[in-house]
Amino acid sequence: MTDQVLPQVTDLPSTIAALKERFPNAVKDDTRSGYEGVIVDTACLQEFARVIRDEYGFNYLSSLTAVDYLGHGDHLEVVYHAFRVPSGGKPLVFKAQTDRQDAVIPSLVSIYPGADFQEREAYDLYGIHFTGHPNLKRILLWEGFEGHPMRKDYREAYYEQETKPFDSRWPGGHVFRGEEYNPFGHNVRYPAGFTLDDYKPVTEAEFQQGMALGVDIMGDPAFRTDRLLVNLGPHHPSTHGVFRMMVALTGETVESLEPVMGYLHRNHEKIGERNTWYGNMPFTDRLDYICSMCNNLAYAITVEQMMGGQVSVPYRAEVIRVLMAELTRITNHLWSIGFLLNDLGAFFTPALYAIQTREYILDFFEATAGARMMCNYMRIGGVYKDLTARIRSEAALINDRVRDMDTMEYLDKLINDRLPRSIDELDELLSESEIIKSRCIGVGLLPAEMAIAYSASGPLLRGSGVPYDIRRANPYSIYPELEFDVCTRPNGDIYDRYCVRLDEMRQSVRILKQILPRLKDTQGQPIFGGKTSYSIKVPAGEAYGFAENPKGELGFYLVSTGGGNPWRYHVRAPSFINLTPLGEMCKGQKVADVVAILGSIDIVLGETDR
Amino acid sequence: MSNGEINLRDLQHPDIPVPEEMQSNIAVTSLSSLYNWARSRSIWPLLFGLACCAIEMIATAASRFDLARFGMEVMRASPRQADLMIVSGTVTKKMVVPIVRLYNQMPEPKYVLAMGACASGGGPFKEGYNVVSGIDKYIPVDVYVPGCPPTPQALLYGLIALQKKIEKQSLGVGASVPWYGSGPSEEVPVPILGPDIIDPRHAEVLRKEAKKNRPTPTVAEALAELTKAESA
Structure with a gap:
């Protein structure tokens, strides 16, 4: 961490006042009802960012996204959320506005390298040109795609109506399939007059030539054979889904690496803006599909924040939420450690140990929420259902007998015995292993300053020695009353990230042990304090809600115009942003280590590509 | 197939009788069933996950x-x-x-x-x-x-x-599956990433649609056209 002297003013209002004084005409309050922060003139956006980073300590640009205000001022707006790390506290929100036709905004990559992928995403989906961006290309879609799909006037092939519920389907209940009304019978839409006859798609060679890898693969006749461009993925056993990396190698050493993503870009945000507020809850399950409960929680607290005093979450609901979130954290870290070992070459055996323990937790989720993975359990104002008295399941028989167990006894045994035992077991089997140590220590280094600059979060950030955990830095739910430590390790290599995950599982067990008596004490109390209606209206305004997910900071930036659907539904995905430093971390490493470094970041493609 | 043992009765051809006492040692079967029996019990899946x-x-x-x-x-x-x-x-x-x-x-x-x-x-x-x-x-x-x-x-x-x-x-030759016929079966044409995904098998439809000189209609537009045509 830098030992800079920060100004005396540290609270947000006086910081904003000081900034307005510093930039008299360029920084204005955002006076729209329900909005916060300041609007910065694009001419001095870079200067403003430099000042808040260097003089006011907002060293961490967490989220950057765009909003299309078509019909509400007809401009595009880029919204930034900057935090102080590791001290925490509320974010400084600043915005820059630009014209819809000729959208240009200065890039902040030179000040916050963590803006890199996020600006590319805004360029891809909104068509905003970030001047000064080193590598402004499409990131989720492909070069040659027609249009910028997140703009409000973009119509997809199966477009029916702006927002759900669609008139054609409700209340009449008519069902039809989109294919039936498309001339091709597919989910496709081509521009006027388009045929294949004289069309030339971007070739693979052209695609690779356009990458910032420094290898001229087409024009260089002296291209020596020991200098190679290697493609890893999207079909590759180690890429944790459909992730692709282009690696420039000298012999076996990585010269440069560029991630290529979007192979699982399933238009979460566009669908989310058509959905009702409630309708988005099951979609959040499918973001980071290993941690559905945590995703639910982050979305619920964001909407609750927007609803203000209209909903209050009962205490028992908070207890259950934390119970679910911490169990999810354990399943995620188990999975992540198991598959890190896969990437190191210990194929499937360590993963089998991890998955076995995970199944116990999934059984509990299935009994409570009705699904193993896609729980859709949290509600705006509470949770869907109280814990069942008994865990009964005919689908999973034990020696041909229907399972029937007391839920509290099951949880008691799980938290006090099974989980700690299997965490110790993993620790015992893996932590001191000669092979793991020699493959992991000193590999994939990410120093603390770099981790902050690249907006890394979660175990990746804490593995670099930065004690920043949102559960402490910006507490939500009942975390303030629970005892746990923020786990850090100093070195920022693969081994330290592995250790942070192991430590965090132990801390989660510690939290769960405090949750158990609270569960018993609150037995029978209400679990839902929201509105019991099919649909809700959220007051106009914006909100950025965020939570410490197992993979890092999961944030939702929501904008409401007062209707039954979000105007903007943005997901600040930790898996996506944590990939920004991947290229830097892999430089100078061996190609076999790239796979392990990726494994240590722990990404899930559902969240990376959304 | 329980206990991992081979049960020859599974393979036994129904029309060709084998004496009861020999059924655990001898089976008269067709090449197809023997081959398929082995194949169906050693399927190797592609290690390939999407979501x-x-x-x-x-x-x-x-x-x-x-x-x-x-x-x-x-x-x-x-x-x-x-x-x-x-x-x-x-x-x-x-x-x-x-x-x-x-x-x-x-x-x-x-x-x-x-x-x-x-x-x-x-x-x-x-x-x-x-x-x-x-x-x-x-x-x-x-x-x-x-x-x-x-x-x-x-x-x-x-x-x-x-x-x-x-x-x-x-x-059997001419059977329901392409790979037991004569000659190699055709490859599936690889889609092209254009302004939208293009199935090369749609080249003809694309040409026909291009003559209408408008972007491909969305479902909403197609529905509106239909209701207009119906009311006319």
Whole structure:
């Protein structure tokens, strides 16, 4: 961490006042009802960012996204959320506005390298040109795609109506399939007059030539054979889904690496803006599909924040939420450690140990929420259902007998015995292993300053020695009353990230042990304090809600115009942003280590590509 | 097939009688049934995950549900060594190109199992601009497993259904499956990433549509046109 002297003013209002004084005409309050922060003139956006980073300590640009205000001022707006790390506290929100036709905004990559992928995403989906961006290309879609799909006037092939519920389907209940009304019978839409006859798609060679890898693969006749461009993925056993990396190698050493993503870009945000507020809850399950409960929680607290005093979450609901979130954290870290070992070459055996323990937790989720993975359990104002008295399941028989167990006894045994035992077991089997140590220590280094600059979060950030955990830095739910430590390790290599995950599982067990008596004490109390209606209206305004997910900071930036659907539904995905430093971390490493470094970041493609 | 032992009675041809006392030692059977019996019990799936369903696929392969009981635990990362492609998750337009290429690279006989709602028909993400409405728009699918995601039990059920399907396929020339005919079967044309995903098989429709000189209508536009035509 830098030992800079920060100004005396540290609270947000006086910081904003000081900034307005510093930039008299360029920084204005955002006076729209329900909005916060300041609007910065694009001419001095870079200067403003430099000042808040260097003089006011907002060293961490967490989220950057765009909003299309078509019909509400007809401009595009880029919204930034900057935090102080590791001290925490509320974010400084600043915005820059630009014209819809000729959208240009200065890039902040030179000040916050963590803006890199996020600006590319805004360029891809909104068509905003970030001047000064080193590598402004499409990131989720492909070069040659027609249009910028997140703009409000973009119509997809199966477009029916702006927002759900669609008139054609409700209340009449008519069902039809989109294919039936498309001339091709597919989910496709081509521009006027388009045929294949004289069309030339971007070739693979052209695609690779356009990458910032420094290898001229087409024009260089002296291209020596020991200098190679290697493609890893999207079909590759180690890429944790459909992730692709282009690696420039000298012999076996990585010269440069560029991630290529979007192979699982399933238009979460566009669908989310058509959905009702409630309708988005099951979609959040499918973001980071290993941690559905945590995703639910982050979305619920964001909407609750927007609803203000209209909903209050009962205490028992908070207890259950934390119970679910911490169990999810354990399943995620188990999975992540198991598959890190896969990437190191210990194929499937360590993963089998991890998955076995995970199944116990999934059984509990299935009994409570009705699904193993896609729980859709949290509600705006509470949770869907109280814990069942008994865990009964005919689908999973034990020696041909229907399972029937007391839920509290099951949880008691799980938290006090099974989980700690299997965490110790993993620790015992893996932590001191000669092979793991020699493959992991000193590999994939990410120093603390770099981790902050690249907006890394979660175990990746804490593995670099930065004690920043949102559960402490910006507490939500009942975390303030629970005892746990923020786990850090100093070195920022693969081994330290592995250790942070192991430590965090132990801390989660510690939290769960405090949750158990609270569960018993609150037995029978209400679990839902929201509105019991099919649909809700959220007051106009914006909100950025965020939570410490197992993979890092999961944030939702929501904008409401007062209707039954979000105007903007943005997901600040930790898996996506944590990939920004991947290229830097892999430089100078061996190609076999790239796979392990990726494994240590722990990404899930559902969240990376959304 | 219980206890991992070979039960010759499973193979026994129903029309050719073998004395009861010899049935545990001798079976008269057809080449097709013997071949299919062996094949259906050693399906090697492609180690290939797309999205959420892949997690349940891994859980199915793990110790609790144990895919190895059906001879399927040998997951191969190379399509050249795989018999079965489990399309486990949402197929996006960007990803369908490599999927079709992988399918073409698999040696015959080859099978496709569409796991979950997305692979079967687009699922919850169907309306998205980058989502394919089911993998069967591009490659032939043998078994569909519903669910979002299907539980490991459901996937196992689908795999057993595939085994039953394989057992019914005949080696005879001119049989229902392309690979037992004469000559190599045709490759699936690889889609092209243009302004939108392009199936090369649609070249003719594209030419016809291009003459109308307007962007492809959305569902809303098509519906509006239809109601206009109906009222006229």
